[in-house]
Amino acid sequence: QRKERAYYDDADLVGGAQPKKVTTITMDAPTQRQFDLPTHARKARDPASHMDGKRKWGSKIEAALLSGYGLFGYVAPAYLGGGANLACTTLILVLSYMAKHGRTIGAKLHLQLDNTTAENKNSVVIGLVALLVQWGVFHEATIFFLPKGHTYNYLDQCFSRLIDAILAVVVETVSSMIEKTLVFLQKYDI
Numbered sequence: 001q002r003k004e005r006a007y008y009d010d011a012d013l014v015g016g017a018q019p020k021k022v023t024t025i026t027m028d029a030p031t032q033r034q035f036d037l038p039t040h041a042r043k044a045r046d047p048a049s050h051m052d053g054k055r056k057w058g059s060k061i062e063a064a065l066l067s068g069y070g071l072f073g074y075v076a077p078a079y080l081g082g083g084a085n086l087a088c089t090t091l092i093l094v095l096s097y098m099a100k101h102g103r104t105i106g107a108k109l110h111l112q113l114d115n116t117t118a119e120n121k122n123s124v125v126i127g128l129v130a131l132l133v134q135w136g137v138f139h140e141a142t143i144f145f146l147p148k149g150h151t152y153n154y155l156d157q158c159f160s161r162l163i164d165a166i167l168a169v170v171v172e173t174v175s176s177m178i179e180k181t182l183v184f185l186q187k188y189d190i
Helices: 002-017 083-100 123-134 154-166 174-184
Strands: 022-028 059-066 070-077 108-113 140-145
Touching (some): 059 083
């Protein structure tokens, strides 16, 4: 696990310092139920209102960290589903943003994902990355999956702080969740 972590840390460092050489993108998604709306501050919960048992508006959050650049966050309604489509859409949106804003796309792609087969470790994501190489967007690509429970990356830290902050306030709408997310993660360059 330490060797795999060192490999990721090296790719992250090179992606930030030498963007022409490698584009390092780390993608992850927090657990969906942590962003079900409406939510009320933990301290202000009123069991008599029975909100905890009611059906809530579910949102799927996907984040991508572009080494040397910053954090991208995307919100999709849960009814659209997650899985490989959300992961692939996020990757394409980040690459499109880079192209639109003149950001250097490296010769190599290092894509860092967690080890979930439903969202990341599947033929759809692998096929998209292969297609990007076939199209000449990258000369080569690596998809790397750290073992479950051993990611401990920058995104995990952001999610942990974001979840704590969101659960400490009242959030009733998707737009207010996005506003609060931007405020809470402002120091991370989102």
